[in-house]
Amino acid sequence: MRQKTLKRALVAFALALPGAAIATVAAAPAAHADGCYTWKRDLYQGRSGDDVRQLQIRVAGWAARGAIVRIDGDFGPETAAAVKRFQTAYGLRSDGIAGKQTFSKLYQLQDNDCTPAHFSYRELDGGCGKGGWSGGPLSATETKANAVRTMWKLEALRRGLGDKPLNVTSGFRDVSCNKQVGGASNSQHLYGNAADVTSQSRSLCEISRASRDHGFSGIYGPGYPGHDDHVHVDSRRENNRDNTTNRTSWAAPDCGVSR
Numbered sequence: 511m512r513q514k515t516l517k518r519a520l521v522a523f524a525l526a527l528p529g530a531a532i533a534t535v536a537a538a539p540a541a542h543a544d545g546c547y548t549w550k551r552d553l554y555q556g557r558s559g560d561d562v563r564q565l566q567i568r569v570a571g572w573a574a575r576g577a578i579v580r581i582d583g584d585f586g587p588e589t590a591a592a593v594k595r596f597q598t599a600y601g602l603r604s605d606g607i608a609g610k611q612t613f614s615k616l617y618q619l620q621d622n623d624c625t626p627a628h629f630s631y632r633e634l635d636g637g638c639g640k641g642g643w644s645g646g647p648l649s650a651t652e653t654k655a656n657a658v659r660t661m662w663k664l665e666a667l668r669r670g671l672g673d674k675p676l677n678v679t680s681g682f683r684d685v686s687c688n689k690q691v692g693g694a695s696n697s698q699h700l701y702g703n704a705a706d707v708t709s710q711s712r713s714l715c716e717i718s719r720a721s722r723d724h725g726f727s728g729i730y731g732p733g734y735p736g737h738d739d740h741v742h743v744d745s746r747r748e749n750n751r752d753n754t755t756n757r758t759s760w761a762a763p764d765c766g767v768s769r
């Protein structure tokens with residue numbers, strides 16, 4: 511985090527200098543090795559591997575409406591579409607090929623602990639105050655990995671809403687916490703797969719509607735029982751561990767969101 515702040519300061523400083531100096535400093539981020547993950551080759555349709563998987567996790571929030579990006583390590587058409595939408599959202603050339611510019615932007619967006627810039631483990635690891643990612647149906651490691659994927663979708667949602675801060679009021683819940691707050695027995699919160707979201711500057715309906723364009727297969731908001739004071743978003747369709755069918759389920763009737 512500190513390094514990133516320094517980088518921002520350098521760039522800001524460079525902006526105040528004449529042309530030559532700007533070019534020198536602005537070119538630097540492309541070469542930097544990232545604290546979380548560094549890509550070593552360009553990625554495009556047909557490529558596969560863990561580097562593709564790492565990319566998919568970070569662009570899954572840019573799936574087309576109602577679609578999902580499978581985190582399978584195979585760069586197919588849905589990954590290409592998501593990369594294109596990511597590129598457009600951040601003002602990059604939209605060609606569906608993840609190269610230097612795309613990786614540079616991802617490095618800017620990710621903290622050294624692999625969470626995206628505007629969300630943190632602490633925010634998602636609520637568990638009624640207990641924390642630690644344990645006490646759910648999955649291992650702590652699996653749960654935490656799901657939370658990272660949730661956060662990258664939230665980062666995309668936040669961008670889609672015009673870079674307005676989103677508050678996570680509930681993320682992962684262990685079994686007893688979930689019971690305590692009256693959550694559904696198969697709640698996606700148990701898997702680190704869900705977040706309850708509010709915002710000071712965006713209405714719950716704006717959040718509900720925008721969530722459709724950011725890879726969330728579960729959306730519950732205003733008009734759905736118990737969801738008039740937050741929007742619930744999750745990735746139920748990608749969850750193969752919850753013994754439910756992998757179907758999209760959207761319900762925010764007061765906002766015209768249904769599926």
Ligand SMILES: [Zn+2]
Nearest residue numbers: 704705706742
């Ligand atoms: Zn919820």
